[in-house]
Amino acid sequence: MTSTLDPATTRTPLMGQGINRIDAIAKVTGEARYSGEYPLDGMIYGWVVQAPIAKGRISDIRPATTLSMPGVLAVLDYRNAPRLSDAGDGELLLLQGDRVYYRGEAVAVVLAQSLEQARAGADALDVSYLAESHDVLFRADHPDMYTPELVNPNFPSASNVGDVDAALAAAEVVIDQVYATPAEHNNPMEPHATTAHWDGDTLLVFDSNQGASSVQMSLCRLFDLPRSAVQVKSEHVGGGFGAKGSARPPVVLASMAARLLGRPVRVTLTRQQMFAMVGYRTPTIQQVRLGSDRSGRLQALDHLAYSQTSKILEFAEQTAVLSRMMYATPNLRTAHRLLPLDVPTPRWMRAPGEAPGSFALESAMDELAQACNVDPVELRIRNEPDLEPDSGRPFSSRNLVACLREGARRFGWDDRDRRPAIRQDGRWLMGSGMASSTYPARNAPSTCQVQARSDGTFEVRITASDIGTGARTALTQIAADALQVELDRVELRIGDSDFGPAMIAGGSMGTASWSWAVVKACRDLLGQLDAHSGAVPAGGLLARADTKDDVAAQADVTRHAFGAQFVEVAVDIRTGEVRVPRMIGVFAAGHIVNARTARSQLIGGMIMGLGMALLEESLMDLRFGDYLNHDLAGYHVASNADVRSIEVSWIDEQDDQTNPSGIKGIGEIGIVGTAAAIANAVWHATGRRQRTLPIRPDRVIS
């Protein structure tokens, strides 16, 4: 028996410290294994065959040629695939019939002894189709556009306070503009990969996802298995940004193929396949109408958003929802319309709703500032609400104004000349712009187990996922603080559904939700240790926590993180190229657990926002009905040379109403507002408004 607690030590809390990533050594040495990297004995490679039509049905599959090729063992298609039960996601009911719902949908998996053989077999697979005419063009005036009942995750699709039309008619200043954002693809660097293995009726998968227990649940429902029969492991995940937020086709295909063959099967998507099979950000068209008095005080805000979904799953992006909480106005209306097309289902991509929605709202606010001749920072401060404008509920904390002031100070905003298109440096027109950021700070139930071992160390087990966020490190710090021990006495294990149900790494809710369960279990364990006078019995001690009731009992307040972003741009007047020499982000997001990983994550969000502003755009090929630029040569994400100086900081924020650690998530807020700040800066540089993303050179000079 070892004494575990040493009450004499006064330790400095680890919370807030910039501790090195716990998995950094494993990642810089190549030791960290990702899901497609577990070699299992007798493993077979699966290669996905995709439909070349956007709508229709399979008329015949003739696998003979493929089956005669060296190394090919089987072809999995709808005729021999295991039957699946509906898990509430039409995208996962794969190979269950002859219908094709979108181009790029999986129609078969060729199974062979090597990757090369599987790929060659897939290329040779003879499938014929009866194509029907498809409808893939997203437009606001489409007759099938409808009003969904709810938008994600479960907001009413419309809201209305006061009389917006009357207020707009009476307003001294009115802005009425339409903004458009394109489809974008998440493109985590690690393609989706699953290695699946059945042992009798028990399924083990190594899968690249943002939440092993969510994927476990989907597999249980699809294959009608109890939780005890399915284990999902995802120790290291190479990014997700929403694309791995729930079970996606590879885990289902690999599990079916492994069932068929009775051998372990690995299915890894190619980069090209990812553009059809794992989701993307919906394109949006948004009409924003603002009415104000001459000083810029809002009298009305009207935000109407159009987006698309597929015909197999209703996915209703919450594009206009941020307008319900952002600025004070007596008359406030938001609405959403949705268009089902013969396309793959859009899914979450970093800050779904807020990222495209903020482009429209924050651009419109800049236009209003221009129309009223008010400084854009001051305009936002003038419209700062005391309560959430739409619901009248209080905010748990709201430090937007502090972020605006601090950002302006750091940027040197106060000396700015508001006039557009007057700063030229050689061939460059210079400008600056800003926008506000926000993202909800929610919690979801999670479970956790903490074990005190007899050697004085602790093992924390939680089905958390570290997709690059630093959650593994942050949670270890939180556990060590809760247990009042040094970091090296805590071993945190994550990414294994056997550890019990937990929230996914998504919605900026991962670390916040998990931390609550970790703290609760650690406190319980400390209580048990006290009862043992601080000594761990030979068999160890175990505490379990479930935060279901705690989360349900949270007060009815509005919880959001806030931020302000300031950018400087240089626009080449001859080519239309936009460069962004300097970006500054200031955030108010509760307690920052790890200063080092938080800074990296916020910068990463702003860089994705830079890509959204200037580069990212998935182009629909109307003839074939698929995204045309489906690789990293055609779909441009920001590269090292696109990024110059980026500084982030945060203000101290104490919020006792989020969770016991006072955490608000930071995974998404970094991308919210970036595109608007850049578009506003391009206006300041050139005098031309950019209401359509991305801000391509042709759009700048046209």
Next chain:
Amino acid sequence: MTRSSLSSSFTVTVNGEPQLLDLDNRTTLLDALREHLDLTGAKKGCDHGQCGACTVLLDGRRVNSCLVLAVAAQGRSVTTIEGLGTADRLHPVQQAFIDHDGLQCGYCTPGQICSAVSALDEVDRGWPSAATADVGAEKITLDDSEIRERMSGNLCRCGAYVNILAAINAVAQ
């Protein structure tokens, strides 16, 4: 030495050890490392030479190993991230990536590190880049724009670029 029209056996030196391989001729160097030698440090982000995740050193120079057929590496010497340094003997660039948090999900990281090691060597040799002001100069001044330019073949979707730049600057000092 050709064994049949479909496969070949040949030797490649990997991280200092000669490896006798018997592979399908279609196998890329990247797949040879990952699937046949269990060296999964080199990552596959695109398989088309568009992301840099698969970067390794071939006879000391960086290559996208997804674009090299394994047979074409016959008789040559490959260094992967596993050969660059290990947990107890980290390469200075690996250490700098840790110190400056030049990684998030870590998937692009081995490629970034191999690329950085080679880029620094290219600068030492006086090879210019698109960012070099005077391509005739004997010595390259390694400034931020040189590093960014030379590292732009390695995409990082997590956006660790600011820290990658800091890490490489720290090694170059």
